[in-house]
Amino acid sequence: MNAGTAIPAVIEPTDGLGPWRRYICRVCGLIYDEAEGDVDSGIAPGTRFDDIPDDWECPICNVTKADFDPLVPRAAVSAPQAATPVSRTSGVVIVGAGTAGWGAAEAIRALDPATPITVVTACSGDVYYKPELSVALTRGATPSSLRRETGAQAAARLGVRLMKETVAVGLSPASGTLRTTRGTVRFSDLVLAQGARSAAPACLPAHLCWRVNDLAAWSGLHAALSCGPQRVAIVGAGMVGCELAEDLAGAGHDVTLIGIEELPLLAMLPRPAAERLAAGFSKIGVRFLGGRAVGKVERIDERLRLTLASGETVEADQIVAATGLATEPRLARSGGLAFDRGIVVDPKTMRTSAEHVYALGDCVTIGGAPCRFVEPIRGQAEAIANAILKRDHSGYAHRAPVIRLKTRSTPVVIEGAPSTAGEWRVLQDDADALVMEQWAGGARVARLAA
Amino acid sequence: MAGALALDQHAFDTSPDPVGETVLARTRAISDGALRAKAHAIDEGHYPLEIMRDFARVGALSAHLKSAGGNFGLAIDAMRAGARQCGSTGFLMWCHGVFGLYLDHSENCGLADRMLPPHAAGETFGGTALSNPMKSFAGIEPMALKAGRVPGGYRVTGTLPWVSHIGRGQYCGAIAQVVDASGAPSHEIMFVLRCDEPVELRQCPVFSGMEGTSTWGLRLADVRIDDADLIADPAKPFIAKIRAAFILLQLGMGLGVTEGAIDSMLEVESVLGHVNQYLDNRPDEIAGELDELAGRVAKLAETPFETSTDYLIDVLDARAQASELSLRSTQSALLHQGARGYLMSAAPQRRVREAHFVAIVTPAIKHLRSEMTRLSKVAQPAGALT
Known part of the structure; x- marks a missing residue:
């Protein structure tokens, strides 16, 4: 709102009502500034919003005063900055910035300093060592002590463009495009390192039960436990459940571990080993409830109550769901990639069913089974880097990790x-x-x- | 043309047309004939109700309704055929189509029985005023209309800045927030707003496109809405049910505008191909992307009422891609045609503005991306740091 030819002198309020205020039109976003008035509509500079006649209209969209709100400036949102200028050549795009995503970036960079690499990740991209998460509480770790490097630092070190807090939503291998929540990215080769998500059943809802599958989730649990010893129930006595149970007990919490089998880890261990594990738990004060399925979880005042299928109840301050992981199929399916409990890859090249699209880490299935350990990732990343850069390489040789x-x-x-x-x-x-x-x-x- | 159509007007009701070939062929005949000829006039402000009536008569505006077998793929294809020649008309087809969708899925059967047959047949016309409520439900802006309960109905007050495909004697689907005597909000209602007295229709400022879509500002001062005109009370569960279908239908606009852009590129290929080869986004590239997107949309259109989060993200992703593709393809079409496409009467420059509209009409690209981000997040127990 400009007075046209004459530039109005800045006038200071003298009516004792405080500084001039501004109001925003909800409809078109025009701002009425009391200092400036709306000269074109006959509202003099220095007219309080309340004093504008009721039949005054927004000069842009004609709505009335009632459609204006006081302008409360919002905190500026800074877009996550790319660590390096955006490359105009399509290069390698990596989805995910966990161990697998950064591992792939490092493997490619080790072979070639120039290939443009873009890392697209829904998280912050901060670098941490995931296996540490299940032993970190006993060691008194904090989110910042677990963070080895920020995403921006890793991106700068490797010369990659990092698109953090960006969700990859769709994939078209034929046109070499990845659609994300911050725009469409072109790729000459794509590496899917999206990981796996908690496969907790609906009876363990995410708003009541922690899923400790990444640093952000661990940080949430860490904060929730920071006020002193608490009662923690862990549902699922697989590897993660057993490790977390010991870690939480070691950090002074009162831990109940609930498993569907009669002994912890019985799905993987022979009975004598599982018995030894159970005996060890009992020694460190972890209460193990075996042969139990969970019925429901509810919040009762400040506490949580787990009701087991047997009718027993467990009261807890925090509940952790450690019932296994699953690969999200949506992105792979949007690109028509073969999917069978994970993204199906060639066990030697780690290539998916589409040309120029590779996958590694927790999101893949090799020979019909997922293999969610850190150890194989390095070899998988190397095989992918060599395949993308067309170097001679013997490929990845899958073997069961220790x-x-x-x-x-x-x-x-x-x-x-x-x-x-x-x-x-x-x-x-x-x-x-x-x-x-x-x-x-x-x-x-x-x-x-x- | 009009005469031939008049003879045909009941044919689609009686002859079996399981895959909609006849509907689509007739829709294309109208689009490529009468609509193409009027596209510039529509761009300058002509409101093409006569074309809409023809579309309705051949079944182009009702394919997605239960009475026609709920064929959303066909409804999108028909809209695509319209938008290929005129984006504004494609938008009108969507406005008209979603109003039909509301009635078709309303539990107020009396309302649907009264209004849906003439609406589907193109005897009456009306659109939708859900841009503000959709943004309000997504936390982007406050609800513009407020309602208070009175015996046998509600009284509604507020201003909607721009509502399309309305006029005196027409109507639209609208949503208001119900507030109690103390002003506290309780829930929302969805209703048919009849655009007659005392509803005030206000001239909108001139837009850079969509001038032929009869778009008005609506001002309601204590307007009575009878219970008989309620589409849904409460509105939120109803919106959750139709939301994916509402957005999915919009795909017809983006696909059609892109297809029109490809037409314009190919039109000059024989004379300008020797220099156009140096341009980005050549017609074969755009056509490849369009086909891939259209294939996904056709698949999504088979289950428009699926409720999974993954499905909704797929729909939002396709909608965002259609916007981006429209922007890119129409820009390229203008570059392909050069000065001839830059004439005020030329389709390429008009389509650039139509693509802008596809990209900003609710849900705009930024809203789609923000919503996909929200839907992709995993919840954490309360009190957690994020």
Whole structure:
């Protein structure tokens, strides 16, 4: 609202009602500034909004005074900055900035300093070591001590463009485009490193139960536990559930671990090992409730109540859902990629069913099964980097990673590939150690030490 | 043309047309004939009700309704055929189509029985005033209309800045926030707003496009809405049910505008192809993207009332992509045609403005992206740091 030819002198309010205020039209966003008035409509500079006649109209969109709100400036939102100027050449685009995403960026950069790389991630892109999350509370870690590097620092170090807090929503392999919530990105090669999400059932709703699958979620739980010892119920006695149970107990919390099997980790461990684990838990004060399914969770005042299928109830201040992970199929399916509990990849090249689209880490299935461990990621990233840069490379060779259960009360190490059909033989079982081997088809397939 | 159509006007009701081929062929005949000829006049302000009536008669405006088998794919394709020649008319087809959608899914059967048959047949016309409520439900702006309960109905007050495909004797679907005597909001109602006295229709400022869509500002001062005109009370569950379908239908606009842009590029290929080869976004590239998008849209249109979050994100993603593709393709079409496309009467420059509209009409690209971000987030227990 400009007075046209004459530039009005700035007038100061003298009516004792405080400084001039501004009002915004809800409809078109025009701002009425009391200092300036609306000279074109005959409203003199220095006219209080309240004093404008009721039949006055917004000079842009003709709505009335009633459609104006006091202008309350919002905090400026700064768009996440790209670490390097946007490259105009389409290059490699990586979806996800966890261990797999940054691992792929590092592998490509190690081979070629020039290939443009863009990392698109829904999170902040901060770098941390994920296995640390299940032992961090006992060690007194904090979100900042777990953060090795911010996303921006990693992006600068690797010379990549980081699009943080950006969700990849759609994929068209044929046109080489990835649609995101901050615009469409073109790629010559795409690497999916989107990870997996909690597969907690509906009876463990996300607004009541923690899912500790990334640093952001861990930070939330850490903050919630910061006011002193609490009662924590962990649902799911797989690897993550068992590790978190010990970690929480070690940090002084009162822990109840609830599992569907009668012993912890029985789906993976032979009975003598699971018994040893259960005994270890009991020694450090973790209450294990085996053979229980969860019925529902409800908030009652400040507490949470878990009702088990058996009718028993467990009261807790915090509940953690550790019931396994699943790959989100939406993005892969939007691009027509083969999907079978994870993104199906060629076990040697890590290429998906589409040309120029690769995947690694928690989001893939190799030979019909996901393999959600950190160890294979480095080899997968190297194979992808070599394939993208068309270098001679023997490719990725998948083998079962060594599994180390980070439970200090009963550390468990499994080498090889335990199968559900094999027969476990005890080599040693005394106060010092339990050593077992699994045999299947006349061959030793796995070895366990606890 | 009009005569031939008049003879045909009941054919679509009686002859079996399981995949809608006849509806689509007739819709295209109207679009490529009468509509194409009037596109410039519509751009300058002509409100093409006569074309809309023809579209209705061949079934182009009712394909998605239960009475026609609920064929959303066909409804989108028909809208695409219209928008290919005239984006404003494509938008009118959407406005008309979603009003039909509201009535078709309203539990107020008496209202639907009275209004839906003449609406679907193009005997009466009306649109939708849901831009503000949709943004309000997404937390983007406050609700513009307020309602107070009175015996047998509500009294509604407020201003809606621009509502299209309305006029005296017409109507639109609207939503108001119900407030109690103390001014506290309780819930929302959705109703048919009849654009007659005492509703005030106010001239809108001149827009850079969409001038032929009969767009007015609406001012309501204590206007009575009878219970008989309620589409949904409360409105929110109803909106949740139709939201994906509402957005999905808009795809017809973006697909059609893009297809029109490809037409304009190809039109000059024989004379300008030797220099146009140096341009980005050539017709074959755009056509490839359009086909891929249209294929996904056709698939989504098979289940317009699916309620999963993934489905809704897929619909929003397609809608955003259609906006981006419209912007890119119409810009390219203008560059392909050069000065001839820059004439005020030329389709390419008009389509650039139509694409801008596709990209900013609710839900705008920025709203779509913000909503997809929200839907992708995993909740955390209360009190958590984010």
